[in-house]
Amino acid sequence: MEFSTEETQETALRRLRSADTVIMSPELFERLYLQPISSVKGDLRKTFGNPTPLGLIGFCVTLTPLACSLMGWRGSGGLGAGNMFVCAYYYYFNGLISGILEFFLGNSFPFLVFTTYGCVILAFAATLHPFYNSASAYSPDGNFAEGLREPSFTATFAFFPITLACLNAIFMICATKINLVFLSVFAGASLGFTLLAATLWTLSKGAIEASARLLVPRLDEY
Numbered sequence: 001m002e003f004s005t006e007e008t009q010e011t012a013l014r015r016l017r018s019a020d021t022v023i024m025s026p027e028l029f030e031r032l033y034l035q036p037i038s039s040v041k042g043d044l045r046k047t048f049g050n051p052t053p054l055g056l057i058g059f060c061v062t063l064t065p066l067a068c069s070l071m072g073w074r075g076s077g078g079l080g081a082g083n084m085f086v087c088a089y090y091y092y093f094n095g096l097i098s099g100i101l102e103f104f105l106g107n108s109f110p111f112l113v114f115t116t117y118g119c120v121i122l123a124f125a126a127t128l129h130p131f132y133n134s135a136s137a138y139s140p141d142g143n144f145a146e147g148l149r150e151p152s153f154t155a156t157f158a159f160f161p162i163t164l165a166c167l168n169a170i171f172m173i174c175a176t177k178i179n180l181v182f183l184s185v186f187a188g189a190s191l192g193f194t195l196l197a198a199t200l201w202t203l204s205k206g207a208i209e210a211s212a213r214l215l216v217p218r219l220d221e222y
Contacts, residue, residue, distance in 0.1 A: 051097070051098040051101035051102055051105070051110075052098070052102065052107075052110055054094060054097065054098040054101075055094065055095060055098035055099065055102070055110060055113070055114040057094075058090065058091045058094030058095055058098065058114075059091070059095075059114075059117060059185075061090065061091070062087040062090060062091035062094075062117075062121055063189070063192075065083045065086075065087065066083060066084075066087055067192060069083055070192075070196060084124060084125035084128055084129070085125050085129065087121050087125065088121050088122045088124070088125035088126075091117065091118055091121045092118045092119070092121060092122045093118075094118070095114040095115055095116075095117050095118025095119075095121075096114075096115060096118045098110075098114045099111045099112075099113075099114035099115035099118065100115075102114060109174060109178070113171060116167070120164060123160075124160075127157065127160075128148075130144045130145075135147030135148045135150070135153050138150040138152050138153040138156075151203075151204040151205070152204070154200045154201075154203050154204040155200065155201060155204035157200055158196075158197040158198075158200035158201045158204070159197070160197075161193040161194075161196040161197040161200070162193065162194065162197035164189075164193045165189075165190045165191075165193035165194040165197065166190075168186045168187075168189045168190035168193060169186075169190045171186040171189075171190075172186035172187050172190060
């Protein structure tokens with residue numbers, strides 16, 4: 001490319017640099033990747049910190065070991081019961097605190113997501129804990145451990161994750177207005193809960209090998 005004058009060349013280079021480089025302010029980064037700024041009255045945003053990273057960290061720390069346990073990695077199993085109360089107490093308070101703070105900041109969608117998942121993890125843990133004895137109704141002698149193995153219990157419990165899958169699909173649609181990261185998270189969660197429900201329904205029919213394939217347990221060999 002030839003230029004008639006040195007000024008013309010500098011102008012062209014400046015134009016190329018401006019096309020390749022985008023300067024993003026911290027306020028714009030927060031709006032795009034952490035939380036969309038809504039028109040809310042008051043100065044709470046200037047007084048308090050951003051609670052969104054707290055809820056996201058709790059979300060990841062809770063669902064990661066649960067997913068690994070459900071897939072049977074490194075010999076784990078039991079529907080992740082060994083980690084359930086670790087996850088429940090961690091994310092219940094984590095999600096509740098971050099959700100309430102999002103509520104006071106006027107962020108309806110993060111408030112809904114964080115508080116919903118906090119209650120979901122607590123409900124999941126309570127269902128698998130002997131103290132609440134939820135599975136004893138499915139055992140002839142009222143034994144909790146035997147009730148967990150009853151086909152009617154697994155078939156009934158499967159409606160909970162399939163409902164969560166539908167809820168996450170709605171969250172995924174709502175997240176299209178926020179960013180691609182949130183959309184991917186809810187898409188993965190929706191798929192995971194769908195596979196869990198399919199596993200429980202398959203297990204209730206006695207197809208143990210088919211249900212195991214839905215949870216991909218052989219990944220722990222790699």
